Amino acid sequence: MTGAGRARRRMVGVLKHAFLALFALATVYPILQIVAVSLRPADRLYSTSLALIPKDATLRAYHAILFEKDFLLWMRNSFVVSLAVTLLGVTLASTAAYAFSRFRFPGWREGLYSFLLTQLFPPTMLMLPLYVLMRALHLLDTFTGLAVAYTATALPFCVWTMRGYYDTIPVELEQAALIDGCGPWAAFTRVTLPLAAPALAITALFSFMAAWSEYPVARIIIHRQELYTLPLGLESLAGVFQTEWANYAAGSLFVCVPVMALFVVLNRWLVSGLALGGVKG
Amino acid sequence: MLRAPRAFPYRLLLPAVVAMLAVVLFPLLYNFYLAFRNMSLYHYADHRFVGLTQFRQLFSQPILYVLFGKSLLWTALNLFFHVAIGLFLAILLTGPIKGRAFYRTVFILPWAMPQYISALTWRGMFNYEYGAVNLILQRLHLPAVPWLTDQVWAFLAPVIVNIWLGFPFMMIVCLGALSAIPRDLYEAADLDGANAWQKFRNVTWPQILPVLTPAVLLGTIWTFNNMVVIWLVSQGGQPADQTHIMVSYIYKVAFTYYRYSYAAAFSVIVFLILLGFVLFTLRRAAPLEART
Numbered sequence: 001m002t003g004a005g006r007a008r009r010r011m012v013g014v015l016k017h018a019f020l021a022l023f024a025l026a027t028v029y030p031i032l033q034i035v036a037v038s039l040r041p042a043d044r045l046y047s048t049s050l051a052l053i054p055k056d057a058t059l060r061a062y063h064a065i066l067f068e069k070d071f072l073l074w075m076r077n078s079f080v081v082s083l084a085v086t087l088l089g090v091t092l093a094s095t096a097a098y099a100f101s102r103f104r105f106p107g108w109r110e111g112l113y114s115f116l117l118t119q120l121f122p123p124t125m126l127m128l129p130l131y132v133l134m135r136a137l138h139l140l141d142t143f144t145g146l147a148v149a150y151t152a153t154a155l156p157f158c159v160w161t162m163r164g165y166y167d168t169i170p171v172e173l174e175q176a177a178l179i180d181g182c183g184p185w186a187a188f189t190r191v192t193l194p195l196a197a198p199a200l201a202i203t204a205l206f207s208f209m210a211a212w213s214e215y216p217v218a219r220i221i222i223h224r225q226e227l228y229t230l231p232l233g234l235e236s237l238a239g240v241f242q243t244e245w246a247n248y249a250a251g252s253l254f255v256c257v258p259v260m261a262l263f264v265v266l267n268r269w270l271v272s273g274l275a276l277g278g279v280k281g
Numbered sequence: 282m283l284r285a286p287r288a289f290p291y292r293l294l295l296p297a298v299v300a301m302l303a304v305v306l307f308p309l310l311y312n313f314y315l316a317f318r319n320m321s322l323y324h325y326a327d328h329r330f331v332g333l334t335q336f337r338q339l340f341s342q343p344i345l346y347v348l349f350g351k352s353l354l355w356t357a358l359n360l361f362f363h364v365a366i367g368l369f370l371a372i373l374l375t376g377p378i379k380g381r382a383f384y385r386t387v388f389i390l391p392w393a394m395p396q397y398i399s400a401l402t403w404r405g406m407f408n409y410e411y412g413a414v415n416l417i418l419q420r421l422h423l424p425a426v427p428w429l430t431d432q433v434w435a436f437l438a439p440v441i442v443n444i445w446l447g448f449p450f451m452m453i454v455c456l457g458a459l460s461a462i463p464r465d466l467y468e469a470a471d472l473d474g475a476n477a478w479q480k481f482r483n484v485t486w487p488q489i490l491p492v493l494t495p496a497v498l499l500g501t502i503w504t505f506n507n508m509v510v511i512w513l514v515s516q517g518g519q520p521a522d523q524t525h526i527m528v529s530y531i532y533k534v535a536f537t538y539y540r541y542s543y544a545a546a547f548s549v550i551v552f553l554i555l556l557g558f559v560l561f562t563l564r565r566a567a568p569l570e571a572r573t
Contacts, residue, residue, distance in 0.1 A: 263393030
């Protein structure tokens with residue numbers, strides 16, 4: 001390699017790192033911004049300072065969000081709804097996805113396509129009729145109503161990802177079980193299902209997360225403040241650029257940090273899960 | 282394939298199918314039903330069949346065409362930057378480079394953050410006087426931008442937010458695709474004396490295209506249907522409902538103006554647009570079974 005070539009390569013390397021560092025800063029800046037706002041004392045919310053740790057930093061907002069606001073109540077509400085959706089979605093999907101993976105039957109193709117088709121509906125096409133129907137059935141302002149609406153979106157996703165994973169489990173294992181005298185149901189529950197545990201966990205996690213961070217449906221179904229889920233509650237704090245802003249930031253951090261940590265840990269899994277369930281088809 | 286009594290798969294499907302019929306299919310049919318009626322705040326209990334009136338009204342007013350244009354612009358801008366940024370970062374992070382694991386983790390964070398929190402936080406950052414974006418612009422001796430009050434900027438602000446939160450997905454997809462390209466293809470290109478651009482054009486691009494295409498297709502539908510970001514950043518379409526795309530406008534018309542049947546008809550039109558788009562694309566791509 002010539003000297004000029006080496007110099008040029010070093011230039012490219014420096015440029016690469018400069019770009020990556022700058023872009024990384026732009027990526028994390030909004031997150032740092034939440035941290036900065038959450039530490040601001042109440043009289044300094046209207047600040048034109050860009051310092052990440054503000055002068056007179058205080059943990060006042062963290063105290064306020066935990067002990068003075070309804071934050072913990074919102075968290076409980078979100079937890080109840082998300083858990084119900086997850087249990088319902090994963091239970092129903094684990095059997096349906098198995099049928100799609102292991103059997104070909106009349107309507108197989110149409111059934112599978114119809115799950116995909118649900119992704120095409122504009123969200124309002126489900127929200128509006130669900131709202132009108134729930135109003136008639138007195139399900140507005142109930143967790144049941146919210147859970148039903150979320151299941152409608154979670155179920156197709158769960159079926160699709162679960163099927164993708166079942167497809168990777170060799171069918172020979174169940175065939176052997178059948179030869180040994182197992183019934184098809186036992187072959188499914190005792191052989192395949194335990195092997196699919198990681199997929200069950202990931203699918204559960206994703207449907208939990210989807211319900212946990214959902215805003216537009218919650219906004220139309222829940223109006224009573226004591227039933228607010230986290231997105232509704234935090235939005236009510238962020239609604240105005242004023243004293244609540246620091247409380248909003250502190251609450252957001254409580255919600256974000258565990259989720260982001262989980263994402264980083266599951267990073268690898270996510271990629272293969274995506275490849276298997278979503279893209280491979 | 283597994284051998285089992287013929288009824289077995291249907292039994293496995295039954296619970297999910299019943300649930301889908303109740304919470305998805307029935308509401309959808311009900312939406313079609315509503316689209317041909319005149320349900321609104323004034324006709325809530327006494328709505329009646331009005332045929333194609335809602336559709337006629339929609340097609341005769343400019344709002345449908347304006348919003349269609351904005352939806353296209355929104356989707357195109359987002360997808361372009363998602364893929365461009367995602368691919369560029371993935372290429373930078375595929376070679377041997379210091380801090381690769383660190384950067385990969387950092388760049389995935391916007392995806393990990395709940396969308397509504399990203400949107401609400403960015404809305405604060407776009408505040409004219411106290412928002413971080415304008416403060417930074419001023420430090421750089423650039424003029425402050427009326428992000429949330431001018432109708433053009435107020436449309437671009439959510440676009441920026443959505444680009445920020447959407448590029449990690451494409452980066453992950455590209456990283457996966459790039460790592461699957463056999464190294465000897467590049468060695469062969471090196472032997473032929475190809476330069477960096479030629480290697481990208483003739484090796485990288487054709488190799489990642491089969492993975493990128495379904496991701497872009499999915500991304501297009503998600504973005505076209507994503508109203509959370511626009512809704513929260515522009516506070517429901519401010520200023521004066523000028524920042525809407527189709528879905529966010531339908532949401533507003535339905536749940537703020539209570540024009541239920543009008544909104545239902547509008548949803549049907551959006552659905553047909555998406556259906557047309559997908560059928561058109563699928564006809565060119567490989568069918569589902571071919572890849573299973």
